[in-house]
Amino acid sequence: MSDTNTSNPRDNLRSNTPEVQKYELLTAYIDNELRDSKEIQEIEAGIKKDPDLHNRYLFEKLTKQRLRSSKNNSGAPQYLRQNVENDIANYMKLASAKHERTVNQTSVSLNPKKHKYDDPKSNLKRYFMLGTAVFVLLIISAFAINFFIKKSPALASNDLVAVSRNVFDKVISGEIPLQIKSNDARILADSMNKYLDFEVFVPDVKDAELVGGTCNEINGEKLAHIIHKKDNIFIYTLQGNKDHVMKEGSKIVLCPDFMENVSKGINWFACLKDENAVAVIWYKNGVICSSVAKMESKAIADLLTNYKAK
Incomplete structure (x- = not known):
């Protein structure tokens, strides 16, 4: 019997880079798309132990809850709402990749100082800034959806x-x-x-x-x-x-x-x-x-x- 029903739909999209892969696993966990019990345990343990992952988990979960709540009250078509959600997901993925590159560059620096992203408080501030950016994107999207509805009866x-x-x-x-x-x-x-x-x-x-x-x-x-x-x-x-x-x-x-x-x-x-x-x-x-x-x-x-x- 084929095991396609138990595969993770994100498997083909995952990065080989551990840092980005960790964030993609977190997103799959929030979306209830993880099938592997070991991956689920790994993410849950990471959320408890890793302040950076914990902060990102809270931010991403809250953002998606707000987005779902907003789109349920919107008369916009499914494809338009999906485009907005995809834009936010891509924004978050790019932010994760940028963060990883910064960390990697710091790790090979001749000056082995502790990187600012290793500080949980700095991470929380970074996610607050990321959250603000996504919030602004949601506001812009709401205006775009409202304009689209008005002009497309x-x-x-x-x-x-x-x-x-x-x-x-x-x-x-x-x-x-x-x-x-x-x-x-x-x-x-x-x-x-x-x-x-x-x-x-x-x-x-x-x-x-x-x-x-x-x-x-x-x-x-x-x-x-x-x-x-x-x-x-x-x-x-x-x-x-x-x-x-x-x-x-x-x-x-x-x-x-x-x-x-x-x-x-x-x-x-x-x-x-x-x-x-x-x-x-x-x-x-x-x-x-x-x-x-x-x-x-x-x-x-x-x-x-x-x-x-x-």
Whole structure:
């Protein structure tokens, strides 16, 4: 039987240098990744007897606990949180390697004075400085994560833009059928209003054909889905009750930057472009919308505001 299940996942990454290997064993011990009972006993004994290892153990364990606690409350994606954690781990590893080189250089010096890193108090000070650096890194990372969330509303599953992009993909692939097929804006609106708790607004435009629409509930909020088509390009619009979406604690939300734009009266503004399509936020007659198409944002706005003459 293969013994791969009992191997230490860090084995292939360990340094051959005893000093660095000791620190890597400590990290594996903190992460509960050590499998060898002798290594576990060796590290536990070292923590008790070696002040330097003891200080590092306390610092690294506390840092990781704080990091895990912080990321559990963060809406950032897993890959972004993992990058932050990896950066901290690499920083600590580089610090360990630098410390070892300094100790080795001192050991071959012609002046055999006791090195400052042999002093437990100096080690504690060094880890305090290292802890301060990591704390600053965590603060910077928190700001970066917050900025990323604000600028990438698709991170939230109940965000208006995220929902619109998700439904757009399903409309294009044919996964979502249209309940009501009509190229008459008035007929489509009257039919959709029967299923909604707000008055839908169907853009009756010159430069695109109205295909139809459908209604459903997402996260407990009633929403309208409207499809236009220009040549071979679909323009999909997700529409919801503006008062509901703008209210605190809403079931369908907007990211803070977009909420601020709407509050200031800014209309027809684009989201960050993803690899598939552009989303544009707009509002009119008590509804708020995210229109998605494989077009430039200005082209979407121009098309959906060029109404037919009544």
